Amino acid sequence: MSTVSTDHDTMKYDDVMAVFEPVIGLETHVELGTNSKMFCSCPTAFGAEPNTQVCPVCLGMPGSLPVVNRMAVESTIRMGLALNCSIAPWCRFARKNYFYPDMPKDYQISQYDEPLCFDGYLDVLVDTDDGPRLFRVEIERVHMEEDTGKLTHAGGATGRIHGADYSLVDYNRAGIPLIEIVTKPIAGTGALAPAVAKAYVTELRDLMRSLEVSDVRMEEGSLRCDVNVSLNRPGDEWGTRSETKNVNSLRSVERAVHSEIERQGALLESGGRVIQETRHFHEDTGRSTSGRSKEQAEDYRYFPEPDLVPVAASAEWIEELRGTLPELPSLKRARLQLEWGIGEHELATIVNAGALELVESAVAAGVTPDAARKWWTGELLRVANDREVELADLPVTSAQIRRVEALVADGSLNDKLARQVFDGIISGEGDVDDVIAGRGLAIVSDDSSLIAAIDEALAAQPDVADKIRGGKVQAAGAIVGAVMKATRGQADAAKVRALLLERLGVVE
Amino acid sequence: MTAITRSDVEHLARLARLDLSEEELDHYAGQLDVILQSVARVSEVAADDIPPTSHPIPMENVFREDVARPGLDRDIVAAGAPAWEDDRFRVPRILDEE
Amino acid sequence: MAATASAMEGDLTRQNASVLARSIAEGEVSAEEVTQAHLDRIAGVDERVHAFLHVRGDDAIEAARAIDRKRAAGVELGPLAGVPLALKDVLTMKGVPTTCGSRVLEGWRPPYDSTVVERLKAADVVILGKTNMDEFAMGSSTEHSAYGPTRNPWDLERIPGGSGGGSAAALASFEAPLAIGSDTGGSIRQPAAVTGTVGVKPTYGGVSRYGLVALASSLDQAGPCARTVLDTALLHAAIAGHDPRDSTSIDASVPDVVGAARRGDVRGLRVGLVKELSGEGYQAGVSQRFDEAVRILEGLGAEVVEVSCPHFEYALGAYYLILPSEASSNLAKFDGMRYGLRAGDDGRHSVEEVMALTREAGFGAEVKRRIMIGTYALSSGYYDAYYGQAQKVRTLITRDFNAAFEKADVLVSPTAPTTAFKIGDKVDDPIAMYLNDIATIPVNLAGNAAMSLPIGLAPEDGLPVGLQIMAPPMADDRLYLVGSALESALLDTWGHLLIEEVPAL
Numbered sequence A: 001m002s003t004v005s006t007d008h009d010t011m012k013y014d015d016v017m018a019v020f021e022p023v024i025g026l027e028t029h030v031e032l033g034t035n036s037k038m039f040c041s042c043p044t045a046f047g048a049e050p051n052t053q054v055c056p057v058c059l060g061m062p063g064s065l066p067v068v069n070r071m072a073v074e075s076t077i078r079m080g081l082a083l084n085c086s087i088a089p090w091c092r093f094a095r096k097n098y099f100y101p102d103m104p105k106d107y108q109i110s111q112y113d114e115p116l117c118f119d120g121y122l123d124v125l126v127d128t129d130d131g132p133r134l135f136r137v138e139i140e141r142v143h144m145e146e147d148t149g150k151l152t153h154a155g156g157a158t159g160r161i162h163g164a165d166y167s168l169v170d171y172n173r174a175g176i177p178l179i180e181i182v183t184k185p186i187a188g189t190g191a192l193a194p195a196v197a198k199a200y201v202t203e204l205r206d207l208m209r210s211l212e213v214s215d216v217r218m219e220e221g222s223l224r225c226d227v228n229v230s231l232n233r234p235g236d237e238w239g240t241r242s243e244t245k246n247v248n249s250l251r252s253v254e255r256a257v258h259s260e261i262e263r264q265g266a267l268l269e270s271g272g273r274v275i276q277e278t279r280h281f282h283e284d285t286g287r288s289t290s291g292r293s294k295e296q297a298e299d300y301r302y303f304p305e306p307d308l309v310p311v312a313a314s315a316e317w318i319e320e321l322r323g324t325l326p327e328l329p330s331l332k333r334a335r336l337q338l339e340w341g342i343g344e345h346e347l348a349t350i351v352n353a354g355a356l357e358l359v360e361s362a363v364a365a366g367v368t369p370d371a372a373r374k375w376w377t378g379e380l381l382r383v384a385n386d387r388e389v390e391l392a393d394l395p396v397t398s399a400q401i402r403r404v405e406a407l408v409a410d411g412s413l414n415d416k417l418a419r420q421v422f423d424g425i426i427s428g429e430g431d432v433d434d435v436i437a438g439r440g441l442a443i444v445s446d447d448s449s450l451i452a453a454i455d456e457a458l459a460a461q462p463d464v465a466d467k468i469r470g471g472k473v474q475a476a477g478a479i480v481g482a483v484m485k486a487t488r489g490q491a492d493a494a495k496v497r498a499l500l501l502e503r504l505g506v507v508e
Numbered sequence B: 001m002t003a004i005t006r007s008d009v010e011h012l013a014r015l016a017r018l019d020l021s022e023e024e025l026d027h028y029a030g031q032l033d034v035i036l037q038s039v040a041r042v043s044e045v046a047a048d049d050i051p052p053t054s055h056p057i058p059m060e061n062v063f064r065e066d067v068a069r070p071g072l073d074r075d076i077v078a079a080g081a082p083a084w085e086d087d088r089f090r091v092p093r094i095l096d097e098e
Numbered sequence C: 001m002a003a004t005a006s007a008m009e010g011d012l013t014r015q016n017a018s019v020l021a022r023s024i025a026e027g028e029v030s031a032e033e034v035t036q037a038h039l040d041r042i043a044g045v046d047e048r049v050h051a052f053l054h055v056r057g058d059d060a061i062e063a064a065r066a067i068d069r070k071r072a073a074g075v076e077l078g079p080l081a082g083v084p085l086a087l088k089d090v091l092t093m094k095g096v097p098t099t100c101g102s103r104v105l106e107g108w109r110p111p112y113d114s115t116v117v118e119r120l121k122a123a124d125v126v127i128l129g130k131t132n133m134d135e136f137a138m139g140s141s142t143e144h145s146a147y148g149p150t151r152n153p154w155d156l157e158r159i160p161g162g163s164g165g166g167s168a169a170a171l172a173s174f175e176a177p178l179a180i181g182s183d184t185g186g187s188i189r190q191p192a193a194v195t196g197t198v199g200v201k202p203t204y205g206g207v208s209r210y211g212l213v214a215l216a217s218s219l220d221q222a223g224p225c226a227r228t229v230l231d232t233a234l235l236h237a238a239i240a241g242h243d244p245r246d247s248t249s250i251d252a253s254v255p256d257v258v259g260a261a262r263r264g265d266v267r268g269l270r271v272g273l274v275k276e277l278s279g280e281g282y283q284a285g286v287s288q289r290f291d292e293a294v295r296i297l298e299g300l301g302a303e304v305v306e307v308s309c310p311h312f313e314y315a316l317g318a319y320y321l322i323l324p325s326e327a328s329s330n331l332a333k334f335d336g337m338r339y340g341l342r343a344g345d346d347g348r349h350s351v352e353e354v355m356a357l358t359r360e361a362g363f364g365a366e367v368k369r370r371i372m373i374g375t376y377a378l379s380s381g382y383y384d385a386y387y388g389q390a391q392k393v394r395t396l397i398t399r400d401f402n403a404a405f406e407k408a409d410v411l412v413s414p415t416a417p418t419t420a421f422k423i424g425d426k427v428d429d430p431i432a433m434y435l436n437d438i439a440t441i442p443v444n445l446a447g448n449a450a451m452s453l454p455i456g457l458a459p460e461d462g463l464p465v466g467l468q469i470m471a472p473p474m475a476d477d478r479l480y481l482v483g484s485a486l487e488s489a490l491l492d493t494w495g496h497l498l499i500e501e502v503p504a505l
């Protein structure tokens, strides 16, 4: 489906890893879930009609002035605290100057050398073949800024920026508060670099949700990552890094690191040189194309924003905000592991599947921890991967899992049928009972129809019947199998076996 | 300070998105130099231990509460736009990817 | 103590704002009649003066009628109700063209009112129209307007000062009794000085900047202009005060400027002469009138002291780094994408080219020059040497002021080094043009309040001379205390306001 050609050869990942060590870094932008924009009172609702949530301020009209949203500052401080950062006692906004049609003032109000939060860390758990491993990702800074408008490219063949005849701008998104979280370089991950990157962004997402500073709707583009990657031979200095922009899902984070490692590996192995450049990630191909090289980079001419006054976070204010922090994900995980009675490995599996909250809400809805874990990290994860969607985006509810489990427990469904029920739900065939009725999935539990089927099987295989009567109970399997086949799997095999033995007067 | 060359001026014009003519480039190269030389005296007195002033009247922590209010009517926004299509601002094709 | 009109009792346009307001309040004359008289005056003389870029005509009359109706209905009106005003074209007014003297904004009608306009409307002031200015307030002569220069009513061959030359000329030509200006480096005070009118730059943060199209955000301040000190105070009180839409707006009560203007008393007040703002470079007649005015203040009971502000000599350099730096960023938004001019959009040019073509076509030479300087001063590798150093000079100048205000309650100096020069004399010499602002710039860098008021004509050319009074931040009332006392003494001496000597147009 892609029309973008990749401008590079690749080398197999494992071959690259045999020669090089990666260093990665992530810059993550997340839209905060405030009611109003960063510097004006316009609403922030997603999906509104174009250019209906704009005012003189967020349209950059002459004479308009910004005023800082207190909630955005507090959300940033809370996020900083949750990331174990120091909070600046005094800091300023700065203007980042560059021309672009999606940016109403042709400068972005951001923070430069005085970020609100700095020097923190986030521990992430990565599942490996040797069991779960903990990585500490160090946080360089967390700062506040504003989002840009949204461009639509018209004309041309692809809807992409290149080849378009012209573009259209909707400024509803312009001025929505963004939090930017920048890691320090992450070294020492080895081949796990893509997994660490994904685990880090997953953890960030969960953290924001638990703090309720953002609901991080990835499908709406409210979380965007820039991924830095460099390679070096063991013992050498770090290599030249590239910056891959436009990485907008958990899956893409992993893929972007993976493919960039393959690209750089091939380049270096063939005697080439990595240039410091911006690359653009394409969701459809999982590959990136070259953007602007740093040699032709913009000069952003940062200076303190003269229309705003400094933010001075007092110790009292910071402590007050610290008091509002909920249980943080790392502590919560330890608690849940205990409550659910599962091992570290099982927990890591749940976390890596991005299923922690899903399992938690299923358990809260009355599903046993084992069953909730089994479904979300098993069958449902497989379906999500097949369909290339986030697990949380599957249209399966905790109540549905509870209903399926109850039907399994009372013998109305078996595992195979239960999987078909979920397949039906995901395919939009309705709720649990709708799917069962629609597909005719109920287990045959009516004794008389089962006995009829047993009699039929016995008549078809009289020699086997004699063997069983003669005490060779293990031969019962052939008859049970025939009955299961006749009922198209919709019978409880254990029950069929019991009825068969009873019918033949055999006692085990 | 080093003298400002014509290529410096070209670079500045590109940064500032000004499509300066050849004559303007020459003209500004000379003038910027003179002006910057005359203002360069500021470095004479500004010692390291002097804090910079970015706001004449020091203030801190000016915020607004997070309350949303409707903005402008789209008709009014559209009326002022140089080009408008499909409820959006129409802009020429973009070469640089940001 | 207020100056009152004398000779031209019958001509409404010769009256001061306070007199007009009282006449309207007492029903002697309607707001509509007053407005019509000023519109007629504009129609009669503005072809020669060119103070206005846009006259509201029917809309102004309609606004005046609405005020008359309110008064007839017994609604209590403010102290300036029904008085006409000329608004500098740098402030937005909903639906009224706002160009800032630039082609790049030609045809733009802002969809919102600036806070200043909102307050003027709330005070029932009648806004006659928008006045000419140097493009984006960059200049000291109003020659840099894209719509042609404004002329000084004292001598039509001369500049009316700038950037607010249109507002000052409107006052001096009796086209309006009140005007709004904006002052980034002297753009209210220097035009006031060279046109024989009064202008005040309030304390930074004293008047909201919301809707004031930014030149240099950390220096800009809108302020009142009029022909008398009391009128200026009344207008000051109408527009000042905290505005939550401007983060740099001061959240405190406005000093009692009207009370101070009515009192006009300098007894026991310490008046500081700034050593660095006199002598060499000042026209002889300017210095002479200034010295006389100081002696008058002394005679009125002020204690005159000399103060030194050694870092003022660096103010001009710092100003010409800070202003272009902030302006280069503030003016980036004029890119032809959302409003105003768009050039070169022919389906072939890219957005980058259209932006550059628009800005090239839309901006005048002085604006481009300053954008280039500012872009350079902020660019990587030069920030510390230029913008950073200039911000330090700002600290030094503030310290100079603080030390001076230990010794004096107000400081005084000539407002401008010379009287009005001839149109065209300095237009190609930016440095000479910049020197005009040498005495007014330190105040903007430190955020203080300052006033210029007329103190006579220079003997050598018969043109007005202004005296600048400077007060500490949020002590704007002191300007009026001193200004009013001096104005009264001069009125006693001359028997009339200086402005009444302006030649007939």
Ligand SMILES: [Mg+2]
Residues within 6 Å of the ligand: A029, A110, A145, A180
């Ligand atoms: Mg950013």
Ligand SMILES: [Zn+2]
Residues within 6 Å of the ligand: A037, A040, A041, A042, A053, A054, A055, A056, A057, A058, A059, A175, B071
């Ligand atoms: Zn807005």
